[in-house]
Amino acid sequence: MMKTSILEYYSNLAESYDENRFGNSYGKYIDQQERAFLTSFFKDKKYARVLDLGCGTGRLLNFATHGTDFSENMLNVAHQKYPEKILAAGEISGIPFHEEFDCIFCFHVIMHQNQEETISFLNECYQKLSKNGILIFDYPVKSRKNSVSPQEDWHASNSFSALDITELSKDQWKISNTTGVLFFPIHRIPKAIRKFFLPLDSFLCHTFLKNWASYHITVLEKR
Numbered sequence: 001m002m003k004t005s006i007l008e009y010y011s012n013l014a015e016s017y018d019e020n021r022f023g024n025s026y027g028k029y030i031d032q033q034e035r036a037f038l039t040s041f042f043k044d045k046k047y048a049r050v051l052d053l054g055c056g057t058g059r060l061l062n063f064a065t066h067g068t069d070f071s072e073n074m075l076n077v078a079h080q081k082y083p084e085k086i087l088a089a090g091e092i093s094g095i096p097f098h099e100e101f102d103c104i105f106c107f108h109v110i111m112h113q114n115q116e117e118t119i120s121f122l123n124e125c126y127q128k129l130s131k132n133g134i135l136i137f138d139y140p141v142k143s144r145k146n147s148v149s150p151q152e153d154w155h156a157s158n159s160f161s162a163l164d165i166t167e168l169s170k171d172q173w174k175i176s177n178t179t180g181v182l183f184f185p186i187h188r189i190p191k192a193i194r195k196f197f198l199p200l201d202s203f204l205c206h207t208f209l210k211n212w213a214s215y216h217i218t219v220l221e222k223r
Contacts, residue, residue: 006112007070007071010056010071010073010074011071011072011073011074012073014057014071014073014074014076014077015073015077017056017057017074017077018057018059018077022059024191025191025194025195026186026187026191026194028195029182029186029194029195029197029198029201030181030182031059032198033181033182033198033201033202033205034060034107034138034181034217035060036202037179037181037217038060038063038105038136041136041219042063045103047065047102047103048065048102049065049066049099049100049101049102049103050063050064050065050066050101050102050103050104050105051064051065051066051067051068051095051097051101051103051104051105051128052064052066052067052068052105052106053068053092053095053104053105053106053109053125054068054069054070054092054106054107054108054109055067055068055069055074055075055078055087056069056071056074056078056108057074057077057078057081058077058078058079058081058082058085060105060107061078061081061082061085062082063105064085064105065085065086066085066086066087066088066097066101067082067085067086067087068087068088068089068090068095068096068097069087069089069090070089070090070091071089072089075087075088075089092106092109092113092117092120092121092124092125093117093120093121093123093124094124095124095125095128097128100128100129100130100133101128101129101130101133102129102130102133102134103129103133103134103135103136104125104128104129104133104134104135104136105135105136105137106121106125106135106136106137106138107137107138107217108138109121109137110137110138110139110140110158111138111139111140111158111159112158113158114158115158118139118158118168119168121137122135122168122169122172122173123172126172126173126222129222130222131222132221132222133221133222134176134219134220134221134222135173135219135220135222136217136218136219136220137217137218137220138181138215138216138217138218139158139159139160139165139215139216139218140158140159140160140214140215141159141160141161141180141211141212141213141214141215141216142159142160142161142164143161143211143212144159144212144213144214160216161211162178162211162216165178165216165218169220172222172223173220173221173222173223174220174221174223175218175219175220175221176219176220176221177218177219178210178216178217178218178219179205179206179210179216179217180204180205180206180209180210180211180212180213180214180215180216180217181205181213181214181215181216181217182201182205182213182214182215183201183204183205183209183210183212183213183214184197184200184201186201
């Protein structure tokens with residue numbers, strides 16, 4: 001999808017996005033894994049400024065102080081949920097805040113970008129983070145794409161291996177953690193029993209099998 005098409009798509013979906021994407025058993029399955037990761041990560045940490053980059057309708061804004069998205073419609077929904085949060089329209093390569101952040105997290109965005117845009121995203125976050133700041137983001141895993149969904153239009157064909165991320169980040173970042181999300185092809189499992197797979201899925205995504213999960217969540221520390 002071109003950027004304008006993606007913007008139009010999400011803007012039109014804003015009012016029904018939460019129910020459409022995360023109100024079903026598949027969406028809840030992913031949401032619980034991502035929330036568990038963020039809850040564990042932020043436990044006992046005292047960050048003054050945390051940015052949810054590509055915050056959408058604010059699904060994960062409870063973990064952040066600030067949020068930005070390129071869709072005004074999505075931001076309007078987020079503001080209704082969290083009127084106390086500082087929100088502004090912007091893009092992942094053009095963060096619309098002047099202050100530095102202690103942590104930036106970005107979920108379900110890189111899948112829509114090509115590699116050049118991903119590099120711009122990494123550079124922008126580097127500039128917007130304070131010393132030793134933390135960047136957390138997810139991306140589609142190349143080995144999963146090649147073995148399960150090799151079609152060209154899979155998440156805009158933007159997928160990476162752990163080695164790809166190491167290469168892209170080596171000059172500015174230190175990789176401190178990588179975790180998998182969605183090991184089982186849960187969309188092929190009957191809805192009534194999906195939730196029973198979640199504990200095992202989460203466990204496997206913390207082992208070497210994470211390399212065959214659908215997504216990786218990577219934590220980078222600014223050098």
